[in-house]
Amino acid sequence: MFTKQELTDYTKEAREKWLNHISIDCVVFGFHEGQLKVLLLKMRNEAKWYLPGGFVLKQEQLDVAANRILKERTSLDHIFLQQFHVFGDPARSQPHTDMYNGMVEDKDNWFATRFITIGYYALVDFHNTVPTPDAMSEACVWCNLEEVPALSLDHGQILENALYTLRLQLNYLPIGYNLMPNEFTMPELQKLYETILGKKLDRRNFQRKILAFDILNRSEHPRKGGAHKAPYLYSFNLEKYEQALKDGLASGW
Amino acid sequence: MFTKQELTDYTKEAREKWLNHISIDCVVFGFHEGQLKVLLLKMRNEAKWYLPGGFVLKQEQLDVAANRILKERTSLDHIFLQQFHVFGDPARSQPHTDMYNGMVEDKDNWFATRFITIGYYALVDFHNTVPTPDAMSEACVWCNLEEVPALSLDHGQILENALYTLRLQLNYLPIGYNLMPNEFTMPELQKLYETILGKKLDRRNFQRKILAFDILNRSEHPRKGGAHKAPYLYSFNLEKYEQALKDGLASGW
DNA sequence: TCAAAAGTGTTATCGATACACCCATGC
DNA sequence: GCATGGGTGTATCGATAACACTTTTGA
Structure with a gap:
């Protein structure tokens, strides 16, 4: 994925650009042909799947960051986004760390640091979404909720938690505008x-x-x-x- | 509060010890004499009130950190804690920054960095609580919910959000064990x-x-x-x- | 003996559930 | 014309809300 030099460069740049230790992961729900779908990314050259995510600019609002990240993955603007939980287990970053372990010193490895990730769930219009892979992924696709593969890191847990929150909020929030086309039966x-x-x-x-x-x-x-x-x-x-x-x-x- | 040297020292130590950019703030609810109460701290030599809070050790679970912070403020163990929201407005740290502005360079000022704070609310037994000020505060007291003074930073917003969450969760969670004495009518x-x-x-x-x-x-x-x-x-x-x-x-x- | 606190029961009403019937359309 | 999808109506049940009576106890 990264060469040694690229990783060192990326790390240096990232430390300047992003808020350290903080990431955002998004569970993007769509609805098509009677199926609830989730947007997933597939890591380049690996069988690993994960949720769309990213980092927060030094002076960026969290919600703005989440919107920006999702716009890059879906081409959508004004997405319905709900922050639902923070995941901060020190061990959660470990698998990610392992990926680049030993290549460079930890201090030169952005991914070797601990990340607290803020979980957002999004409801989007399936038909207007243009799934777009990010730099680390070779695919960005809709996946039926029942067919979601094992996810990297704690992303499986994040997905589960998002679904739980969505079901809960169905009880006291109107939901549908963001998932349905303009007109529907x-x-x-x-x-x-x-x-x-x-x-x-x-x-x-x-x-x-x-x-x-x-x-x-x-x-x-x-x-x-x-x-x-x-x-x-x-x-x-x-x-x-x-x-x-x-x-x-x-x-x- | 801090001398120039102390601030520089504190900053150096803090950067090593705590996860940067991340803090925890807690809304501690108690119940006494028919009044819902919140635990507040009063800043040393200033008329500012704020919520109990703290930072996260480099390798500490978030929930553990919240528990640790509250144990220091209340002497209680096994507190009922619910993470309810993350507050990350870049502007939220500004007033805090101002406090120490100009004393030292920003890079030597722990408080001049941006903080994302994780909001927890806690329900505790009023009678077993021993309110204890922290290093920056001269008082730690229970305050009737209706009489809460204006709070520093965005702590007013955090309190409001906690109360909203508590009311919401009253609808689907049993609440009371942590707020009532062992026996009650x-x-x-x-x-x-x-x-x-x-x-x-x-x-x-x-x-x-x-x-x-x-x-x-x-x-x-x-x-x-x-x-x-x-x-x-x-x-x-x-x-x-x-x-x-x-x-x-x-x-x- | 009376006021105030607390225990218990009954009725009415609203919402949720379950179920039945009618209408339109393509084969 | 009939199977299927879709629109509308009604009966029943349960939970909530509103409300009344009795019991206990100290002053």
């Missing part, structure tokens, strides 16, 4: 909820409950062309949606 | 919930709901001596309490 939205929660919901009760939140607009004209009865098209009422994000929703699933 | 426990939530609850409904959680043991003998009808004494069933912490509680307040 009620069954499509229901599929999203079912996928996140990992369980089936009753069609009629789901509709009643979602509508009760009063965050949806129903389009006059149903979607044409498909087989069977034409479903109504909905879109999120952004004003009410934002309000619900602030105030929280009542009750849970 | 139902009205006493109710007062705690009312205080955290900032609103009155119905006596009878509260009792039913709490008992439904099935985390309490009722003592055979009521509390004697007080005026009026003797209330029953309850204690937490630790086994069931721990289980509920893992599984979460249903429904909310």
